[in-house]
Amino acid sequence: xxxxxxxFAIFFxxxxxxxxxxxxxxxxxKLGMIGLSYVFYGWxxxxxxxxxxxxxxxxxxxxxxxxAMRSERxxxxxxxxxxAALLGILGWFKYYGFVSVNLDNLTxxxxxxxxxxxxxxxxxxxISFFTFMAISYVVDVYRRVLEPARPLDFALYIxxxxxxxxxxxxxxxxxxxxxxRRRDAENIDYARAFWLIxxxxxxxxxxxxxxxxxxxxxxxxxxxxHSAPEAIFAAWGYAVQIYCDFSGYTDIAIGxxxxxxxxxxxxxxxxxxxxxxxxxxxxxxxxxxxxxxDYLYIPLGGSAGTESKTVRNIMITMVLGGLWxxxxxxxxxxxxxxxxxxxxxxxxxxxxxxxxxxxxADGPVRVWVQRFLTxxxxxxxxxxxxxSGTAQAFAVLGRLIHGWGQSSPLVTPLLVLVVAGTIASQxxxxxxxxxxxxxxxxxxxxxxxxxxxxxxxGITTFGPVGVAPFIYYRF
Amino acid sequence: xxxxSTPTPEQxxxxxxxxxxxxxxxxxxxxxxxxxxxxxxxxxWFLLFAPTLQHNAQVSPVGKRRTVSLDITGPVAALSRxxxxxxxxxxxxxxxxxxxxTIGLIVAGPKPTKPVKPPTTSSTQPGDSTGNGSGVPTxxxxxxxxxxPTSADPLRVLIVGDSLGIDMGGQLQYDLAGTGxxxxxxxxxxxxxxxxxxxxxxxxxxATDLKTASPEVVVIMIGANDAQDFLGPPDVPYTSPxxxxxxxxxxxxxMQEAESGxxxxxxxxxxxxxxxGLSAQMTDLDGIDQTEAAAQKPxxxxxxxxxxxGTAQGGYTAFITNAAGQVVNVxxxxxxxxxxxxxxxxxxxxxxxxxxxxxxx
Numbered sequence: 001x002x003x004x005x006x007x008f009a010i011f012f013x014x015x016x017x018x019x020x021x022x023x024x025x026x027x028x029x030k031l032g033m034i035g036l037s038y039v040f041y042g043w044x045x046x047x048x049x050x051x052x053x054x055x056x057x058x059x060x061x062x063x064x065x066x067x068a069m070r071s072e073r074x075x076x077x078x079x080x081x082x083x084a085a086l087l088g089i090l091g092w093f094k095y096y097g098f099v100s101v102n103l104d105n106l107t108x109x110x111x112x113x114x115x116x117x118x119x120x121x122x123x124x125x126x127i128s129f130f131t132f133m134a135i136s137y138v139v140d141v142y143r144r145v146l147e148p149a150r151p152l153d154f155a156l157y158i159x160x161x162x163x164x165x166x167x168x169x170x171x172x173x174x175x176x177x178x179x180x181r182r183r184d185a186e187n188i189d190y191a192r193a194f195w196l197i198x199x200x201x202x203x204x205x206x207x208x209x210x211x212x213x214x215x216x217x218x219x220x221x222x223x224x225x226h227s228a229p230e231a232i233f234a235a236w237g238y239a240v241q242i243y244c245d246f247s248g249y250t251d252i253a254i255g256x257x258x259x260x261x262x263x264x265x266x267x268x269x270x271x272x273x274x275x276x277x278x279x280x281x282x283x284x285x286x287x288x289x290x291x292x293x294d295y296l297y298i299p300l301g302g303s304a305g306t307e308s309k310t311v312r313n314i315m316i317t318m319v320l321g322g323l324w325x326x327x328x329x330x331x332x333x334x335x336x337x338x339x340x341x342x343x344x345x346x347x348x349x350x351x352x353x354x355x356x357x358x359x360x361a362d363g364p365v366r367v368w369v370q371r372f373l374t375x376x377x378x379x380x381x382x383x384x385x386x387x388s389g390t391a392q393a394f395a396v397l398g399r400l401i402h403g404w405g406q407s408s409p410l411v412t413p414l415l416v417l418v419v420a421g422t423i424a425s426q427x428x429x430x431x432x433x434x435x436x437x438x439x440x441x442x443x444x445x446x447x448x449x450x451x452x453x454x455x456x457x458g459i460t461t462f463g464p465v466g467v468a469p470f471i472y473y474r475f
Numbered sequence: 476x477x478x479x480s481t482p483t484p485e486q487x488x489x490x491x492x493x494x495x496x497x498x499x500x501x502x503x504x505x506x507x508x509x510x511x512x513x514x515x516x517x518x519x520w521f522l523l524f525a526p527t528l529q530h531n532a533q534v535s536p537v538g539k540r541r542t543v544s545l546d547i548t549g550p551v552a553a554l555s556r557x558x559x560x561x562x563x564x565x566x567x568x569x570x571x572x573x574x575x576x577t578i579g580l581i582v583a584g585p586k587p588t589k590p591v592k593p594p595t596t597s598s599t600q601p602g603d604s605t606g607n608g609s610g611v612p613t614x615x616x617x618x619x620x621x622x623x624p625t626s627a628d629p630l631r632v633l634i635v636g637d638s639l640g641i642d643m644g645g646q647l648q649y650d651l652a653g654t655g656x657x658x659x660x661x662x663x664x665x666x667x668x669x670x671x672x673x674x675x676x677x678x679x680x681x682a683t684d685l686k687t688a689s690p691e692v693v694v695i696m697i698g699a700n701d702a703q704d705f706l707g708p709p710d711v712p713y714t715s716p717x718x719x720x721x722x723x724x725x726x727x728x729x730m731q732e733a734e735s736g737x738x739x740x741x742x743x744x745x746x747x748x749x750x751x752g753l754s755a756q757m758t759d760l761d762g763i764d765q766t767e768a769a770a771q772k773p774x775x776x777x778x779x780x781x782x783x784x785g786t787a788q789g790g791y792t793a794f795i796t797n798a799a800g801q802v803v804n805v806x807x808x809x810x811x812x813x814x815x816x817x818x819x820x821x822x823x824x825x826x827x828x829x830x831x832x833x834x835x836x
Contacts, residue, residue: 006528009517016513020506097804101794104802120749120793122808187503190512221645221661224652225582259509388815395649438500448512453519460524 001043003252004205004463011040012256015161019260020185030152030179033260037159041126048124051089052159055127058085059134060154063141067148079142083135090131096121098327126165128324130158132291137172139295146172153179162257166249168267169287175262183261191441193258195433198455200251203244205463207422211237211244213464215410220386223395228403230410231396233419235379238386240422243271246285270426272378275360275370277341280378292321303346310346315339325385330393334384341377375423523560525552534674537704580684582660622691623835624656630834633690633738635681636663640696642813643743647694647822654836660688668701669725678732685736692834693733694825696743698764699811702756719763727767730775740775741828742768743821746784747791749810754791776832778824784817795820 001008015036022029042049062082069075091099100116107113137154140146149157149172157175219226219234226234250267257264267286274280281289300313315336322335349359360370380397387393440448497503504512521528529552532544624630632651634644640663651657662684667675677697685693701722705711711718733740742764745757761779768775781789784805793806797820805817813821829836 013510013514013517016506016510020510023506097808101802101804108800108802118794118802120804120806120808120810185506188506188509189501190504190509191501194512222582222648222652222659224649392649434499434501438502441500441502445508445512445515449515449519452512452516453523456516456520457523460520460527 001040003249003256004201007043011036015040016259023183023185023261026182027152030156033161034152034156034159037156037161037164040161041159041164044125051093051124051127052130055086055089055130055134056155056158058082058089059137059158060149060151062086062138063146063148063154066138066142075142079138082138086131086134086138090127093121093124093127095323095327129167129169130164132169132288132324133158133171136169136291136295140172146176149176160257160262162253162260162262163264166246166253167285167287168250168253168264169291170264174265178262185261188261189258191437193255194452195437195440196251196255196258198452198459200248200253200255201456201459203248203251205459207418208241208244208248209464210418211241211415214412215415216241216386218410219399220388220392220396223392223399226399226403226410227406227408228399228401229408231399231403233408233411233415234396235383236419237415238382239272239375239379240419242382242385243268244422272375272423273371273426274374274378275367276345276374277338277377278345280374281338281342288321288324292317296320307347307350311343314343314346318342329390330384330387333390333393334381337377337381337384341381521551522555522558525555528552534671536671537706537710580660580662580687582658582688622833626655629656629658630692630836631688631690632657632659632692632694633684633688634659634661634663634694634696635677635684636694636696636743637667637699638663638665639699639745639811639813640743641665642815642818643696643821643825644694644818646815646818647825650819650822650826651836657836658688660684660690663696666700668697668699669729670701670703670705670722673706678729681729681732685733685738689736690738692741692829693738694741694743695729695733696745696821697729698745698757698760701760702753719759722760723763723767726764727770730767730771734771734773734775739832740771741778741825742775743778743825744780746780746806746813746817746821747786747789749791749793749806753811776828778821778828780821780824783820783824784813 001011015033018032018036019029022032038049038052041052059082062078062085065082066075066078069078097118097120100118104116104118107116137146137149137157141148153176156179157170157172160175160179163170215230215234215237219230220238223231247268254264254267265287269283269286271280271284274283297313297317300316301309302313303310305313316339318339319332319335322331322333322338325331325334352361353359383396384390384393387396440451443451525548529545529548532541532548535541535544622630634640634647636644644661644663648659648661651659662680664675664680667677669677672678684690702713704713705718705721711721730740730742744761744764748754748757761781765777765779768777784792784795786792791806791810793804793810794802795805797803803816803820804814805820806812807814826836
């Protein structure tokens with residue numbers, strides 16, 4: 001079920017009412033929320049619910065098995081087997097097609113004939129997200145960060161519908177305690193919740209749709225006929241599109257959870273204000289970044305070893321992070337670029353520190369230069385991220401060399417304003433937004449209804465007919 | 476940081492009088508009040524937006540959902556119009572938007588530097604090489620067979636279609652524009668077809684495209700969404716005996732319109748689908764398309780994708796082996812649409828056909 005639809009609005013009105021009516025009855029509340037979450041997930045295909053259930057059973061069983069083991073070795077084996085099982089499910093659904101075609105072509109080219117069966121495996125929505133949450137639970141139990149959860153608590157932790165489709169990737173120690181205790185029905189932070197939902201809808205329905213249809217899709221569909229300025233704005237435009245799309249989804253998810261009395265962690269923090277790639281990844285998809293750091297980068301050795309080992313760990317983490325997004329060479333290149341950029345920043349930082357300088361150069365001009373260069377590098381990565389293949393990505397980039405001297409009818413003043421305005425909005429202090437939310441919360445009910453009704457009208461009026469699914473749904 | 480304060484009786488948090496406002500300055504509320512606020516806001520929006528919602532319901536696929544949507548939006552839209560609230564939306568031009576994506580015609584490749592001359596048409600008499608022999612004078616087209624397009628005088632190709640047309644057309648446009656001697660225009664729209672002009676009027680759209688692109692070749696790939704009822708009055712259900720002749724008539728008139736400017740028309744058939752029911756429907760539609768293509772004067776070239784994207788028997792497959800012996804995934808996991816590799820296969824079929832027709836591309 002898509003958030004920006006009337007179906008979901010009706011569903012949420014029911015879910016909200018059920019949630020708070022059942023709130024005094026812990027067991028019924030959990031059962032009710034699990035049922036609603038499965039309805040939400042099964043809306044596009046009931047068979048997917050079986051996969052969600054399978055992941056839940058495997059991860060819950062894994063956590064219980066790990067905690068039941070006494071020796072460290074046995075705990076480690078139990079954790080390893082459970083994580084491998086979860087990755088096996090993910091790998092089958094997400095990577096089998098990609099791996100089998102490439103392996104098949106490789107064996108054929110080497111003259112070994114064809115040995116791998118070719119199967120078209122349907123990719124269930126959101127499998128990457130709930131698999132990562134399941135893995136983090138098993139590993140946290142192994143690390144004794146988390147006590148094994150009760151079955152219903154864990155089932156709801158995995159399936160809770162606001163985060164189910166595209167995150168944030170919530171940790172067990174963040175969500176499970178909130179599931180266990182009763183939520184305060186008298187004390188809902190509705191002003192912040194409605195603000196997040198309205199802002200998320202505006203970003204997704206209006207901004208993301210506009211830049212997608214007016215610059216990104218035309219240029220990526222037929223790069224060769226577009227000018228260099230159009231190609232540049234297509235890359236910048238995609239940066240705006242994917243930010244508005246994904247952070248819009250996250251805003252809505254956080255807002256919905258807040259209305260149900262649950263707090264989610266922040267997932268974006270002005271990513272295009274970043275001064276280097278490491279900074280960018282602390283601000284972009286923050287819950288994925290910390291997952292990769294805690295469950296992949298640090299177990300690989302992190303930055304504890306030599307410089308070359310640190311670079312190796314960064315590259316492995318970012319390339320796998322790229323593959324997490326999708327089974328395609330464009331995502332491998334995108335992840336590789338992130339790894340190269342971060343490694344470069346890491347080496348430069350160490351080099352400066354060895355010379356007795358601060359890790360990152362300061363000064364107002366330098367800060368803005370760093371921000372500008374970081375944004376351009378991020379946009380270079382986005383070209384591969386959005387392209388249907390490497391040929392298309394290089395065709396877009398090729399316009400930067402061959403596309404000068406042509407007219408640029410797609411670069412309109414409105415487009416420039418939207419792109420610049422969206423990036424500039426990331427510099428607005430959180431406190432200003434908080435003041436606006438507080439001011440809204442103090443209005444009379446009639447005024448609040450008017451503001452929300454007109455805001456919805458504006459979003460639906462200026463958005464296109466039929467909104468495309470969120471980009472991150474396919475991950 | 477805002478200063479904490481206590482709500483006054485007329486403020487929303489007054490129900491919890493005595494509780495201080497949190498340090499963030501945001502007044503909290505009981506869940507029933509939040510529900511009331513949400514429902515009222517939604518109702519206000521619904522009242523203001525009801526005419527557009529009613530319009531969207533009218534153009535949605537026939538079925539129970541459409542019926543229920545119309546039953547709900549109808550009375551509210553009438554109220555909205557009576558109160559003249561619908562004017563708020565109409566001033567934004569919202570109802571003029573076209574479905575299937577807001578992207579219009581995308582043109583790629585060299586632009587003609589000479590004035591564009593449409594392909595010539597001439598009246599012929601029965602009995603000549605292109606006549607139909609029926610004794611009725613017909614209008615036929617002198618095709619520019621063997622044309623050598625150049626960057627200064629490129630071949631003008633228009634590609635139209637539904638979502639599969641997007642999958643194929645994007646690749647075809649890319650390949651053709653890459654030759655440097657073809658000006659390729661693409662206008663493809665998701666969820667569209669020839670059955671529901673109330674949702675998207677392809678004949679009207681084609682007329683605009685023909686005027687803008689003045690094509691010498693028109694490539695059409697439409698049909699994936701067409702196996703549904705015609706809306707009347709009277710409605711013609713998909714399963715009724717009248718449906719096939721009516722669809723054939725629409726296909727025929729669309730082909731005639733595409734040929735009206737003298738262009739060579741190429742119709743690309745639908746591939747086999749993973750869903751057996753949908754696949755059978757597409758086979759039926761392909762049959763109609765093929766018959767109508769042959770019946771046009773001059774005939775429309777029909778390209779079948781049954782075997783190029785399917786098994787040797789014309790069944791569904793997600794993987795094919797190309798001429799180089801490499802396995803290519805040609806279908807997306809939904810079992811309907813084409814991957815970039817699948818789009819490439821069909822695009823190459825069209826290019827081969829252009830070469831067969833004598834175009835040096």
